[in-house]
Structure formats: structure tokens, C-alpha cells
Amino acid sequence: MPASLTRRQALTAAFCLCCLPSRLRADAAPRAQPAAFQEVAPGIHIRRGVDEDATRANQDAIANIGFIIGRDAVLVTDAGGCLADGQALRAAIRAHTGKPIRYVLLSHIHPDHIFGAGAFLPDNPTFIGHANLPQSMAARGAFYQSHLDEILGRQKSGPLVRPTLTVATMQTIDLGDRRLTLTAHAPAHTSTDVSLFDHATCTLLPADLLFVGRIPSLDGSLTGWIAELAALSKLNAARAIPGHGPVQMDFSAAAALLNHYLTALRDQTRAAIASGIGIDKATMTVATSERKKWALFDDYNSRNVIEAYRELEWE
Ligand SMILES: [Zn+2]
Numbered sequence: 148m149p150a151s152l153t154r155r156q157a158l159t160a161a162f163c164l165c166c167l168p169s170r171l172r173a174d175a176a177p178r179a180q181p182a183a184f185q186e187v188a189p190g191i192h193i194r195r196g197v198d199e200d201a202t203r204a205n206q207d208a209i210a211n212i213g214f215i216i217g218r219d220a221v222l223v224t225d226a227g228g229c230l231a232d233g234q235a236l237r238a239a240i241r242a243h244t245g246k247p248i249r250y251v252l253l254s255h256i257h258p259d260h261i262f263g264a265g266a267f268l269p270d271n272p273t274f275i276g277h278a279n280l281p282q283s284m285a286a287r288g289a290f291y292q293s294h295l296d297e298i299l300g301r302q303k304s305g306p307l308v309r310p311t312l313t314v315a316t317m318q319t320i321d322l323g324d325r326r327l328t329l330t331a332h333a334p335a336h337t338s339t340d341v342s343l344f345d346h347a348t349c350t351l352l353p354a355d356l357l358f359v360g361r362i363p364s365l366d367g368s369l370t371g372w373i374a375e376l377a378a379l380s381k382l383n384a385a386r387a388i389p390g391h392g393p394v395q396m397d398f399s400a401a402a403a404l405l406n407h408y409l410t411a412l413r414d415q416t417r418a419a420i421a422s423g424i425g426i427d428k429a430t431m432t433v434a435t436s437e438r439k440k441w442a443l444f445d446d447y448n449s450r451n452v453i454e455a456y457r458e459l460e461w462e
Pocket residue numbers: 164165255257336355
């Protein structure tokens with residue numbers, strides 16, 4: 148892979164991270180319906196995404212998405228990977244409750260988390276995102292949308308819905324006897340990461356700040372991600388709901404595995420830079436000892452090394 152990518156290649160690499168394939172698989176066999184929503188804690192319902200890249204067959208239903216029901220209202224997070232995914236999520240909500248859908252949290256810029264938001268426009272909710280999200284959507288949104296349309300074919304991605312409330316540091320919202328704290332993070336998985344903490348059940352929803360089983364994708368800051376993981380561990384959450392992987396995990400155990408990969412990526416990239424090893428060669432060696440631990444490793448690790456190299460060579 149060349150050391151210097153074109154702008155289009157760089158964008159493609161960026162949004163392929165956890166989201167979209169580098170090649171189309173439109174003729175893949177139809178898959179079984181996605182798993183049903185599970186109530187992982189009282190009032191928190193989550194659908195597990197499949198551990199794949201987006202295809203026409205899976206309809207980009209690859210992220211863990213769900214909703215939280217309070218006394219008075221519902222919050223959605225995330226919105227789903229395309230309009231149909233969002234519509235299925237909305238139908239699942241309506242099967243559980245008739246309470247108003249008052250908030251839709253868009254945890255970060257990646258397509259598998261945001262393109263279902265159009266399904267909730269009729270509810271007129273507050274769409275919440277990181278303070279950097281509008282700028283990131285302006286830079287990448289149209290490109291993401293056209294590429295996702297290309298993958299999904301006649302079933303279009305859905306509209307790009309922009310946040311109507313942005314979070315720069317922290318924001319608390321109340322669903323009625325249910326307080327939720329939203330935290331806008333420094334660049335980590337992306338530069339637009341927002342996590343959610345439900346005080347009623349001590350449940351952390353870190354979105355893609357936590358990957359389990361599927362290789363994490365770096366699209367923000369490697370050193371920042373390691374730091375944000377350490378900060379989240381101080382919440383002592385009773386459970387965490389990863390953006391990808393099982394619908395609930397012990398945060399410490401899952402974060403330790405992720406931290407092991409990120410630390411290997413950081414330390415081995417630094418060593419490669421210090422030894423004068425070029426970025427191309429580094430992609431073939433750095434963190435490869437982690438290969439057997441992560442699904443889709445060969446699809447993402449070299450991209451992660453490129454991102455890490457570019458960040459760390461300026462230290
Ligand atoms: Zn992501």
C-alpha cells in the first residue's frame with residue numbers, strides 16, 4: 148500500500164473502518180434476519196450487528212443498535228446502517244412502547260451508525276451528536292452516502308440527518324426517572340465519538356470506543372483512544388454495550404483485550420519508525436501477533452498501521 152494515498156483513497160480507507168467494504172459483494176447470498184432485540188438491562192434493548200462489512204445482503208445492519216425506555220420517553224442509539232435498518236429499529240421500539248421517541252443519539256460519523264436516522268424524522272426527535280459531527284458530515288457525508296447507495300443498490304442508504312443538538316463536553320438528559328450522561332470524547336476511534344452512561348442501571352454504551360471480537364478500526368487518534376478507554380474504565384460500569392460484538396460485556400475485560408491490540412499497534416509502530424522502517428513494510432509486520440484474536444483482521448490491520456504511523460511519526 149503506498150505511503151501517500153490520494154484523497155479518495157484516504158476517504159475510502161477512513162469510512163471502510165468498521166463500516167463499508169473495500170469491494171462490493173452485491174451477489175452474496177441473502178442472510179437470515181438479524182438477531183432480535185435483547186433486553187440487556189431493564190429498559191435497554193439492543194440488536195447485535197453481524198461481524199461483516201456492509202453488503203447488499205446484510206443491509207449494513209452491522210453495528211449494535213438499540214433504544215432506552217424511560218418513564219416518559221425513548222432514546223435511540225445508534226440509528227442503524229441504512230433507512231431500512233432504522234425502520235426495523237423503529238418498528239421494534241413500537242412493539243415495546245408507544246412512548247415518544249424524543250432523542251436519537253448519533254454516536255459517531257461512521258455510516259453503519261447514522262444512516263438509519265431518517266426513519267425517525269416523523270417523530271421529530273432531537274438528533275444528538277458530537278460538536279465535531281456537523282463538520283465531519285460536511286466533509287464525508289456525501290461520499291459515504293453515494294458509496295453506500297452503490298452497495299445497497301435499489302435499497303438506498305437513506306438521508307444524511309444532521310444533529311440538532313451537539314455536545315462539546317458533557318450533556319445530561321432525562322427520559323423521566325432515567326438520567327443519561329452523554330460524553331463527547333477527544334479524538335479516539337473517530338473525532339466524533341460520544342458515549343452514553345445510564346445511571347439507572349450503571350450501563351455504559353461506548354459505541355465504537357469498544358470493539359469486541361471484530362478488529363477495531365482507527366479513524367481518530369491511537370494515543371487518544373488508549374487514553375479515552377482508561378477514562379471510561381473509571382466509571383466502573385456494571386456492563387458495557389460494545390459498538391460491535393456481543394450485546395453486553397464486562398467493560399474491564401473487553402477493554403483489556405482492545406487495549407492490548409491498541410498498545411501493540413502503538414508500540415510496534417513506534418519501534419518501526421525508530422528503526423527507519425517505512426510505512427509499507429510496517430503494514431506487513433506491526434501487530435500481526437494479534438491476528439488470531441480478531442475477526443476481519445486482514446481487512447483492517449494494515450489501514451490501522453497506516454493511521455498509526457502517520458500519527459506517531461510526528462511525536
Ligand atoms: Zn465506527
